[in-house]
Amino acid sequence: MRNHILALLIAVATIVPGVASTTNDGSELWLRSLSSINETKGNVTFDRKKLSPTLQEASKVLNSPSLCGYTIKVSLKGDKSLGRDGYEIRTSGKELTLSATTDLGVLYGAFALLRIADSGEQIPNQVVEVPAYTLRILNHWDNLDGTVERGYAGHSLWKWEQIADSISPRYMEYARANASIGINGTVLNNVNASPRILSADYLDKVKRIADTFRPFGVRVYLSVNFASPMALDSLPTADPLDPQVQKWWKKKADEIYRLIPDFGGFLVKANSEGQPGPMDFGRTHADGANMLARALKPHGGIVMWRSFVYSPIDADRAKQAYMEFQPLDGKFEPNVIIQIKNGPVDFQPREPYSPLFGAMPSTPEMVEFQITQEYLGHSNHLAYLAPMWKEFFEYVPSTSLKAAAGVTNIGDNANWTGHPLAQANWYAFGRLAWNPELTSEQIASEWLARTLIDPHNTPAEVRDSLSAMLISSRETVVDYMMPLGLHHIFAFGHHYGPEPWCDVPGARPDWLPKYYHRADSIGLGFDRSPSGSNAVEQYPEPLRSQLADMNSCPEELLLWFHHVPWTHKLKSGRTLWDELCIAYQRGCNRTIEYQKIWENAKPYISPEIFADVQQRLMTQTRDAQWWKDACILYFQEFSRLPLPSEVAPPIHTLDEMRKVSLGITNYESPTPALLNINR
Numbered sequence: 024m025r026n027h028i029l030a031l032l033i034a035v036a037t038i039v040p041g042v043a044s045t046t047n048d049g050s051e052l053w054l055r056s057l058s059s060i061n062e063t064k065g066n067v068t069f070d071r072k073k074l075s076p077t078l079q080e081a082s083k084v085l086n087s088p089s090l091c092g093y094t095i096k097v098s099l100k101g102d103k104s105l106g107r108d109g110y111e112i113r114t115s116g117k118e119l120t121l122s123a124t125t126d127l128g129v130l131y132g133a134f135a136l137l138r139i140a141d142s143g144e145q146i147p148n149q150v151v152e153v154p155a156y157t158l159r160i161l162n163h164w165d166n167l168d169g170t171v172e173r174g175y176a177g178h179s180l181w182k183w184e185q186i187a188d189s190i191s192p193r194y195m196e197y198a199r200a201n202a203s204i205g206i207n208g209t210v211l212n213n214v215n216a217s218p219r220i221l222s223a224d225y226l227d228k229v230k231r232i233a234d235t236f237r238p239f240g241v242r243v244y245l246s247v248n249f250a251s252p253m254a255l256d257s258l259p260t261a262d263p264l265d266p267q268v269q270k271w272w273k274k275k276a277d278e279i280y281r282l283i284p285d286f287g288g289f290l291v292k293a294n295s296e297g298q299p300g301p302m303d304f305g306r307t308h309a310d311g312a313n314m315l316a317r318a319l320k321p322h323g324g325i326v327m328w329r330s331f332v333y334s335p336i337d338a339d340r341a342k343q344a345y346m347e348f349q350p351l352d353g354k355f356e357p358n359v360i361i362q363i364k365n366g367p368v369d370f371q372p373r374e375p376y377s378p379l380f381g382a383m384p385s386t387p388e389m390v391e392f393q394i395t396q397e398y399l400g401h402s403n404h405l406a407y408l409a410p411m412w413k414e415f416f417e418y419v420p421s422t423s424l425k426a427a428a429g430v431t432n433i434g435d436n437a438n439w440t441g442h443p444l445a446q447a448n449w450y451a452f453g454r455l456a457w458n459p460e461l462t463s464e465q466i467a468s469e470w471l472a473r474t475l476i477d478p479h480n481t482p483a484e485v486r487d488s489l490s491a492m493l494i495s496s497r498e499t500v501v502d503y504m505m506p507l508g509l510h511h512i513f514a515f516g517h518h519y520g521p522e523p524w525c526d527v528p529g530a531r532p533d534w535l536p537k538y539y540h541r542a543d544s545i546g547l548g549f550d551r552s553p554s555g556s557n558a559v560e561q562y563p564e565p566l567r568s569q570l571a572d573m574n575s576c577p578e579e580l581l582l583w584f585h586h587v588p589w590t591h592k593l594k595s596g597r598t599l600w601d602e603l604c605i606a607y608q609r610g611c612n613r614t615i616e617y618q619k620i621w622e623n624a625k626p627y628i629s630p631e632i633f634a635d636v637q638q639r640l641m642t643q644t645r646d647a648q649w650w651k652d653a654c655i656l657y658f659q660e661f662s663r664l665p666l667p668s669e670v671a672p673p674i675h676t677l678d679e680m681r682k683v684s685l686g687i688t689n690y691e692s693p694t695p696a697l698l699n700i701n702r
């Protein structure tokens with residue numbers, strides 16, 4: 024695989040371009056072909072006279088220029104097995120029949136046709152699609168003051184102050200974009216929730232947003248603060264077993280559903296990182312979740328209760344969610360889903376899957392992915408995340424889950440996601456939540472053809488090299504940040520640059536890198552085998568035994584599960600130390616190759632996007648170098664071994680780096696990274 028990618032990376036350097044570039048600033052996302060819909064009239068008929076708002080949207084899509092050569096018949100008498108969201112397409116020459124059982128199914132089918140046409144592919148004779156999950160949801164970590172927690176694309180899209188008077192056209196564009204990739208729900212506000220979101224004032228605004236999203240089948244959900252009854256109405260307690268508290272939530276649910284009859288439900292972060300929760304009142308997560316679930320149940324709403332919990336106790340942080348939640352299996356109301364982060368710690372560039380998946384067979388579970396790149400270079404670094412999510416599904420069968428959630432990377436920037444290529448992650452999340460069987464390659468090539476380049480006028484070599492760049496990019500970030508299972512060695516507080524040496528007197532140990540890397544004169548890594556924290560015991564056999572043994576543990580997770588001697592031989596025959604250094608070097612080299620690929624694709628990409636991404640790729644190379652130097656020099660203080668010959672000497676000193684702690688605002692690049700290309 025690696026060799027294949029490298030071959031593509033190198034092949035592109037020889038291309039001689041000759042086609043004019045397309046213009047596109049990224050604001051149209053992957054729907055640029057819809058921008059001229061009003062000018063064309065296709066040949067589209069529906070088997071009903073009056074079109075609902077959803078069918079009107081479908082009609083616009085089906086009338087797009089991309090589909091104008093076809094005669095399209097829409098039928099709402101589709102096979103029952105298509106369910107609420109599925110659709111069927113039959114093609115005979117230039118005649119298409121799209122059938123579904125609901126208006127929304129038709130809309131999804133229309134978007135599927137557009138996708139196939141815009142990707143430059145042939146419409147197959149028959150397409151039958153039913154999504155893997157009934158709930159495919161975005162989580163916004165947007166605060167009511169307009170800031171976004173871990174958001175790197177400007178401010179929040181939701182302009183709460185303005186909503187009473189006007190609804191931004193972007194809200195509709197947002198809903199359309201989501202529907203076009205199958206996303207059917209969105210949590211509007213941060214999991215660190217302000218109680219004010221449930222005040223009458225805000226609920227009225229939420230209703231206006233929900234009204235805008237409705238034609239696109241995007242339901243609105245809210246994050247709620249467990250102590251809301253105390254904060255909003257001065258109740259003396261938020262104890263879930265207190266009848267007054269229960270009544271308060273029932274009344275609140277009734278109030279919400281009067282305004283928003285199809286309101287989706289609540290997302291809750293409780294007893295985690297200082298948020299209030301049922302344990303403050305001596306109750307369990309189940310008591311808390313069930314109380315909310317009963318309030319929502321008569322209206323058909325659900326509770327997504329997060330399992331992201333850890334406290335400064337002795338137990339390994341990676342074990343804590345399992346320890347707290349697994350014993351509660353079977354104790355939740357049926358309309359509660361436990362929302363579990365993909366890994367057991369916190370959205371690291373690479374984590375094993377969380378062992379809580381599959382450990383609660385009598386409780387519905389859903390995965391929480393992070394689309395925003397909190398730990399993967401924010402919106403400065405290219406990291407296409409589909410391969411990471413596919414890796415998760417290799418371990419956790421997609422059929423064992425009820426839903427998929429993604430913490431968004433969306434803000435009010437014109438291009439929505441800050442890094443123009445990070446749009447691919449929003450796109451990939453939607454596509455995978457619909458169908459986890461899709462490959463990362465297929466999603467990348469669809470997105471590229473619909474967003475970045477013109478599939479008909481871009482040489483295959485350029486397309487392939489851009490695709491190879493996307494596909495390899497997450498592994499590249501792992502290589503230059505935290506290879507071989509290293510994790511959480513970020514600078515204190517900002518999760519951007521490295522600070523493996525960080526020591527903050529009095530800080531919680533599990534907020535410091537040393538807790539995770541455990542470097543000493545013997546070796547590196549966190550011993551989670553039976554001789555250490557024994558986190559491996561939370562995994563089922565035969566995986567448990569595989570992980571428990573340093574020699575059978577997958578090498579990409581080695582330092583997650585083991586404290587490995589510096590001179591321990593890996594499969595390549597190299598020592599841990601050499602392999603580690605080489606990974607850092609490989610990551611740096613890759614970022615330089617990306618700059619070359621980008622340069623070669625210049626004639627086929629809009630000038631604004633080209634310049635924007637070029638700048639970010641240079642920053643990425645600069646940061647990769649910093650990561651490499653910081654980690655190699657710091658760990659060398661313990662290994663006391665020389666750098667292998669494949670690795671270039673550091674250009675920074677440890678002293679210099681200790682002073683700066685690479686953040687996004689505190690480090691002015693002295694050398695444009697492009698100058699490093701030929702080093």
Ligand code: BDP
Pocket residue numbers: 172173214215292296331369370397
């Ligand atoms: C961490 C973030 C923090 C979030 C928390 C969560 O650093 O900002 O509030 O997760 O998921 O990744 O609740």
